[in-house]
Amino acid sequence: MNNIVVLFASDLFRGGVAFSASKLSTLLTEKGFSTAVVTYENLPVRYFAKTALGTSTLNCPYSRTSHKGALKQFFVRSMRYPYVLVAAWRFSRALAALERSSRNSEKLTVVAFTHAPIVAASFVKLFRPSRIRLIVSERQDPSKDLRNRLLRGILSWAYSNADLIHVNSPALPEILKREFGVTNTKTTLVPNVIEAASADTLAKTSMSLRQGIEKRQIRAIAIGRLAPQKALYLAPYILAHLQREGFQISLDIVGDGDPQIIQEIAENAASLGISENVRFIGEHKDFRDKLGNYNLGLFLSNWESFGNVLGEYLAAGIITIASSTEAGLINYLTDGQHCLKIPIVGRENAAVSSEPMLAAQRLADLFNNEEKALKLRAQALQAAEQFSAEKHAARFSEILFAS
Structure with a gap:
């Protein structure tokens, strides 16, 4: 040695x-x-x-x-x-x-x-x-x-x-x-x-999920630097479709990055009538303790190395939708068993693609079925334990x- x-x-x-x-x-x-x-x-x-x-x-x-x-x-x-x-x-x-x-x-x-x-x-x-x-x-x-x-x-x-x-x-x-x-x-x-979440965070995310199902309320979070490789431009389209399905929706975006990307997301949200539902919180040193406030994690990207944030969502027991990148933590996960996967959608096709609507429909199905949602959460937690x-x-x- x-x-x-x-x-x-x-x-x-x-x-x-x-x-x-x-x-x-x-x-x-x-x-x-x-x-x-x-x-x-x-x-x-x-x-x-x-x-x-x-x-x-x-x-x-x-x-x-x-x-x-x-x-x-x-x-x-x-x-x-x-x-x-x-x-x-x-x-x-x-x-x-x-x-x-x-x-x-x-x-x-x-x-x-x-x-x-x-x-x-x-x-x-x-x-x-x-x-x-x-x-x-x-x-x-x-x-x-x-x-x-x-x-x-x-x-x-x-x-x-x-x-x-x-x-x-x-x-x-x-x-x-x-x-x-x-x-x-x-x-x-x-x-x-993938670090295990605290018992307090797990208890809070469990409560957030149950309340979200009961009240048809989706509180989403997206953590990460807003870099060109990220596909967070899809988030407003997914959330707008969920709102049309009758859900109350909100999205907190945690992280800094390119001002043009922030502007693009804000403009998309405004054009879809959900600008008041989207907040840009900026960079925080450690947001793990706040994950208990959310019941949906967004991990949208065009390519990834691993995706530590995706792991944090899984470990916290948050229902997650993640892009099917060629490489990354997503390689270890099964669609519908540990998370919901969405195909890669380029920026130029975001407004016309059917994928955000299909993703929203799958999420709506989960939040309308408590047994199914809790099973996905349990399997996500088991997946995180392997890392x-x-x-x-x-x-x-x-x-x-x-x-």
Whole structure:
């Protein structure tokens, strides 16, 4: 077993990768591994990582959405990729410092998250092959996330330089093979953690569901950054159809993002006559404790890496409608048994597609049938239990012990 496990992530500020990196560091530290976290850029910390050897930053620009101001955005976008070489140099020095401080004489295990850290870590391994075991933790769908041919070529090289590629979705090995020529023998599947909801949250969501069925009242929530990949533009159409079915409806949208996307959703809601039923709450550090106020979760997207929010809905026992993306947590779920699935509908077809109406009809059927709704809730809770922190830590420990 390696003495030191270094988790190299873009940042610990926002998003599923930041959550996953901080969660994994905590789990491995509690398992007795000597963990350290190195982040690509210096941002306000949102997810705190428990480590044995500390957290440090390379202070390299990476995120396109975490920096405010046009000048800052221009700098980040123009320097994001040239800074990979700077990051590789700084990361190499950070590893050397860890070795000196811990007096480690064995090969280091580096787990790299997101594409810039993956490429930077690959450069370091190129010059220190006998000192580093590189595990690429691919928690995104690179076929959708990365379209530039040159950058795809660089990432393909980084994959080939890795000793192992960790994926969190059953669909990703075939995607990596199809798009980047990665052999299936080089990938290993470990899904993300879904944290159990508190007893108080479970009691509240149970009550919210029963009251919603009794009073024909649907209180929906959509959590997540409003990025171009998301398909929340479908939400007003689904809710408008539910209103026509005689339900009282409301939707709280939690998260920030592109102002144009927010405007688009607001305009759709206004054109459908439900603008007063839709609230934009903005970003909240932790909204899990508020899930008890809702009985419907919306997870609408055109592509996904895993979908931690979908897992939070399941664990809280909220009836959920989710997009059938090629990869993600949705791969593990059965339509009508754990959630209701809706096919991908492009932005340009949202107003004319029949899918929002069909989804609303299925939801109406559930909220008109208490036995059916409670059964779906129970099965969703059972599905969430399969992604416990204990199972995640045990599987990752197997990977590290095998080194």
